[in-house]
Amino acid sequence: xxxxxNYHQQRTGRLRKDVKLAVRYIILIAVVLFFLFPIFWITVxxxxxxxxxxxxxxxxxxxxxxxxxxxxxxxxxxxxYTALKNxxxxxxxxxxxxxxxxxIAAYAMARFKTGGDNLAFIxxxxxxxxxxxxxxxxxxxxxxxxxxxxYQVMILIYTMFNLPFVIWMLRSYFVxxxxxxxxxxxxxxxxxxGAMFRVVxxxxxxxxxxxxxxxYIFSWTEFLFAVIFSRTKxxxxxxxxxxxxxxxxxxxxxxxxxxxxxxxxxFIIGLAVQKHFARGLTLGSxxx
Amino acid sequence: MSRPNNVISIAPExxxxxxxxxxxxxxxGMLMVLPCLIVMLGVGIFPxxxxxxxxxxxxxxxxxxxxxxxxxxxxxxLISAEYWTAMRTTAIIVVLGVTIEFFFGLGLALLLTEKIxxxxxxxxxxxxxxxxxxxxxGYTWRILWHSAYGPINQIIGWFVGHRVTISWLTHTxxxxxxxxxxxxxxxxxxxxxxxxAGLSSVNPELxxxxxxxxxxxxxxxxxxxxxxxxxxxLVAVLIRTLEALKIFDIIxxxxxxxxxxxxxxxxxxLYRTGARHFRMSHTAAGSLIFLIIxxxxxxxxxxxxxxxxxx
Numbered sequence: 001x002x003x004x005x006n007y008h009q010q011r012t013g014r015l016r017k018d019v020k021l022a023v024r025y026i027i028l029i030a031v032v033l034f035f036l037f038p039i040f041w042i043t044v045x046x047x048x049x050x051x052x053x054x055x056x057x058x059x060x061x062x063x064x065x066x067x068x069x070x071x072x073x074x075x076x077x078x079x080x081y082t083a084l085k086n087x088x089x090x091x092x093x094x095x096x097x098x099x100x101x102x103x104i105a106a107y108a109m110a111r112f113k114t115g116g117d118n119l120a121f122i123x124x125x126x127x128x129x130x131x132x133x134x135x136x137x138x139x140x141x142x143x144x145x146x147x148x149x150x151y152q153v154m155i156l157i158y159t160m161f162n163l164p165f166v167i168w169m170l171r172s173y174f175v176x177x178x179x180x181x182x183x184x185x186x187x188x189x190x191x192x193x194g195a196m197f198r199v200v201x202x203x204x205x206x207x208x209x210x211x212x213x214x215x216y217i218f219s220w221t222e223f224l225f226a227v228i229f230s231r232t233k234x235x236x237x238x239x240x241x242x243x244x245x246x247x248x249x250x251x252x253x254x255x256x257x258x259x260x261x262x263x264x265x266x267f268i269i270g271l272a273v274q275k276h277f278a279r280g281l282t283l284g285s286x287x288x
Numbered sequence: 289m290s291r292p293n294n295v296i297s298i299a300p301e302x303x304x305x306x307x308x309x310x311x312x313x314x315x316x317g318m319l320m321v322l323p324c325l326i327v328m329l330g331v332g333i334f335p336x337x338x339x340x341x342x343x344x345x346x347x348x349x350x351x352x353x354x355x356x357x358x359x360x361x362x363x364x365x366l367i368s369a370e371y372w373t374a375m376r377t378t379a380i381i382v383v384l385g386v387t388i389e390f391f392f393g394l395g396l397a398l399l400l401t402e403k404i405x406x407x408x409x410x411x412x413x414x415x416x417x418x419x420x421x422x423x424x425x426g427y428t429w430r431i432l433w434h435s436a437y438g439p440i441n442q443i444i445g446w447f448v449g450h451r452v453t454i455s456w457l458t459h460t461x462x463x464x465x466x467x468x469x470x471x472x473x474x475x476x477x478x479x480x481x482x483x484x485a486g487l488s489s490v491n492p493e494l495x496x497x498x499x500x501x502x503x504x505x506x507x508x509x510x511x512x513x514x515x516x517x518x519x520x521x522l523v524a525v526l527i528r529t530l531e532a533l534k535i536f537d538i539i540x541x542x543x544x545x546x547x548x549x550x551x552x553x554x555x556x557x558l559y560r561t562g563a564r565h566f567r568m569s570h571t572a573a574g575s576l577i578f579l580i581i582x583x584x585x586x587x588x589x590x591x592x593x594x595x596x597x598x599x
Contacts, residue, residue, distance in 0.1 A: 024399055028406075031396065032413055038473065039416060041439060042428040053431075058439050105324040114317030121590050123324075126332050128530045128586050132555040133575040136562045137335035137342060160331035163324050192316065221421040223537045224555070228563060238423040242541060245427075252431065259424040263416075270419040271412055278485030281418070281478055282523050286485050 039263070046070075046256035053252045069253035073261075076244075076251055078232075080258050083240035087262075089151055090236060091219040094158035098215050101159070102166030103208065107196050109167065110174035111182075120171070124283065127164035135228055142229070149231040157229070158219040165218070165283055166211055172284035173207030174200060210276030213269045220266055237262045336579075343572035348565070361573035370549055371574060374557035380464065381553065382532040385471045390525060392472070393479025401487045411484070414477035422474065426541030429470040433457055433542075460550040463543050467551060470538055475531075479524055486520030487513070526589045533582055554578050 045053050047065040073080035108114040138157070139148065147153040177200055185195040201208065223238040230239050237258060244255035270277075278286050312319060343361050345354040365371050396414075400407055417425070432438050435455035445452040456462045490513055498508040514521075536555035539545060545552035545560070552560070558578070562571035 024404070027399065028410060032410065035414055035417060035473065035477065038425075038428045038432060039420075041432060042424070045431060054437055056436050057442050057445075058437050060439070101324050101327065105321045108317040108320035112317035114321050119321070123328070125583075125586050125590065126328060128582070128589070129332075130534045130555060130575075130578060130582055132534070132536070132558050133339065133579045134332060134335040136568060136571050136575075137338040138331065140342075140568065141335060141338065156327075156331060160327050163328055167324065217419055221419075221423075223421070223423050223540070224559070227540075228559075238421050238537070241421070241423050241427055245541070255427055256431075259421075259427060262421045262424050263419075266419045267416060270415060274408075274412060274415065277411075277415055278481050281482055282520075282527060285523050286482055286520050287489070 042256050042259045045252060046260045048253065050253055053256075069257045073254045073257045076254050078235050078240050078243045080240055080254065080261070083235055083237050083258070084261055086151075086234055087220060087237040090154045090158065090234070091216055093151070094155045094162065094219050095212055095215045097155065097159045098162040098166050099208070099212050102163055102211075103170050103201065104196075105163075106167045106170035107174055107200065110171045111179075120168070123164045123167055127168075127283070131161070131224055135224060139228055148229055149233050151234055153229055154226065154234055154236070157225050158222065161222070161225070162215040162218055166215055169211040169214070169280065169284040170204070170208065172279075173204045173211075177203050207276065210273040210280055213273045214280040217266050217270060220262070339572045339575060342568050343576055345569055347568040347572075348570075357569070361569045362577065365570060365574045365577060370552070370557060371554075373549055374552045374554045377464075377551055378533060378535065378553045378555075381467060381471065381535055382529060385468050385475070386525060386528050386532055388468070388472055389476045389479045389528065390521075392476050393524075394483050396476075396480045397484040397487050400484060411481065414480055416477075417474045418477050418481070420474065422537035423541055425470060425474050426538035429466065429473070429538075430457065430542045433466050457543050458547050460547055463547065463551050467538065467542060470542065471532070471535070474538075475528060478528060482524040483517065483520060486517040486524075489520075490516045522592050526585075526592065530582070530585065530589070533585075 044061060046069060047067065048059060048062040049064060049066050050068060052059050052062055074082070105114075109120060142148050142153050181203070182195045182199055185199045186192070190198065221238065222236075223242070226236045226239050227242065230236065235243070241255055241258045241262065244251040244258065273280070344356060344358060346357045346361070347354050400410065432440050433456040435441060435453045440456070441452045441454055444454075454462065456466045494512050494516070495508045498512055499505070503511065534555055535553045536559065539551060539553050539556045540559075543551045545556050549557075554574075558571050558574050561567050561574065
């Protein structure tokens with residue numbers, strides 16, 4: 001008798017657990033659908049026949065998927081593949097520059113406590129300032145030296161823009177590496193720079209890669225500086241996307257192709273550093 | 289980092305060489321930080337100082353020369369209805385957006401605290417919106433909200449049983465709604481990922497111990513989980529708030545500030561004043577006022593960060 005009751009309790013207990021788990025999965029699936037749907041829709045729009053996106057009711061899957069917009073994206077608007085090339089040049093160069101400058105500064109701040117906490121907070125507050133406050137004066141300055149619509153101005157801006165983030169991230173990774181490891185390298189006759197490049201940086205490599213990926217994503221997605229500093233030559237992908245809604249009407253297919261092309265590179269490198277994601281989003285302050 | 293730096297300044301080969309090398313060694317930290325500071329001062333701080341100068345002149349196309357006008361630009365901005373409309377729009381989007389993102393993000397994170405199949409894939413999917421170009425997000429949602437060719441109206445139509453043609457982006461209230469949903473879509477995952485990272489650092493034994501002592505799940509959530517992840521909550525909310533204050537891209541793409549000027553954010557308003565009307569002085573003055581407001585929030589933020597470090 002007692003055993004029987006016990007058995008029933010266990011059964012209803014397990015049933016409740018099962019129901020709870022089912023509810024949880026249903027919620028999670030709904031959430032996944034909500035977050036994937038826009039990405040699905042934009043991708044499908046890219047392969048619809050011209051005009052098929054102007055259809056009522058909206059077409060969820062094209063009758064004959066086409067790649068025609070992947071061609072016309074270069075011949076309409078500002079030139080989609082040129083934008084892609086520009087974005088790659090600017091993003092990769094600025095990421096390289098910010099990593100070199102930032103890692104040296106971050107090392108000094110982590111090991112020698114250069115500038116102390118005050119310097120660190122001055123640096124991070126620059127990251128938080130609204131870019132709209134400097135974009136026009138910077139534009140006027142750059143116009144004086146005729147740097148508007150050049151690669152170097154975009155690279156310089158994105159380097160400046162990412163420096164605070166990179167310094168904070170790398171500082172947080174360098175601090176985690178025990179000083180003893182370095183000391184023994186120094187005792188063995190390694191120079192300070194040698195210890196930094198041969199001992200500390202390899203140990204912090206996963207963190208450095210994650211930081212570079214984040215710097216890359218920030219530059220890749222930036223729009224305000226890009227739209228103000230580009231004229232006819234150095235427009236980036238976000239500027240190209242916005243360009244398809246110009247006076248020439250709305251080129252849905254071409255804009256959708258650009259959207260897809262803009263997603264692929266960052267998705268690949270971003271997912272590769274999934275473990276560091278929360279940390280990157282919070283400038284190194286929340287360790288995932 | 290408990291040791292002072294001079295303990296490891298071992299440089300036998302350089303002792304007595306004197307001159308520049310010794311000086312460089314003594315100041316190596318500063319020398320290593322210097323290149324960064326030069327870039328940040330030149331491209332970040334100097335334009336800001338330049339902006340203060342511009343704000344005291346009258347720098348616009350129709351006015352010859354650049355006469356000094358003192359604080360007149362600031363007065364113009366402060367009495368401009370458009371500026372305050374933009375301020376209100378920004379505040380609405382920031383407060384509503386960040387609040388909703390926070391609660392949904394927290395809810396999702398709590399659902400995934402325990403081990404569950406497919407957690408990694410779920411997290412990977414939610415990373416995608418965060419990585420997207422905001423302009424592309426705006427463009428995508430502009431299509432989704434479209435009155436005739438958008439799937440949102442179509443789906444609503446399935447439920448109500450007849451064709452729906454709401455033009456979401458051309459009425460103030462629905463445009464706000466559309467903008468906030470779009471922001472929600474892109475940034476709720478941010479909250480989720482950060483809060484989940486915070487929650488997974490909470491020791492589950494703490495909660496179990498409390499429950500053994502007779503605390504309900506609800507009590508242990510409020511008394512233990514929340515206090516432990518409080519610093520993470522602060523970081524997440526502050527970073528999101530500061531980012532949301534800059535909102536520009538999706539407004540540029542989705543509504544263009546319309547209908548009328550009702551969905552202009554501060555950044556968008558200043559962009560129009562500067563890039564379309566070339567009224568550099570008004571832009572500078574407006575930026576500086578906005579900057580003071582943001583700086584106030586930042587100083588509050590920095591204080592929180594410091595408190596967190598201290599405690």
